[in-house]
Amino acid sequence: MLVHFVQDDLTQAKGGPYPHISPVGAYDSARRRVLIFDVDREWYEPYWVPDRALLKAMAHPTTTFGRGGVIWVGRNPKKMQ
Secondary structure (H helix, E strand, O other): OEEEEEHHHHHOOOOOOOEEEEEEEEEEOOOOEEEEOOOOOOOOOOEEEEHHHHHHHHHOOEOOOEOOEEEOOOOOHHHHO
16 A cells, blocks of 8 residues: 655655655554655655654645645455456
């Protein structure tokens, strides 16, 4: 699962908005938080964010890319035959 979101909504980086795509590593349903495997490794290690904060960052519109969203990546073995 990949998420498209405004990165600075979650990281408080200055100068945004920064549209960003990174994979989700895990979801902790008990604490309602999402582990983001940020691909911007020069600046960020993986980090946990509240699920509501991620949804808000995904809904944040940007001039160039609009709102974010979710991309499901997978394989359908029946179609691979």
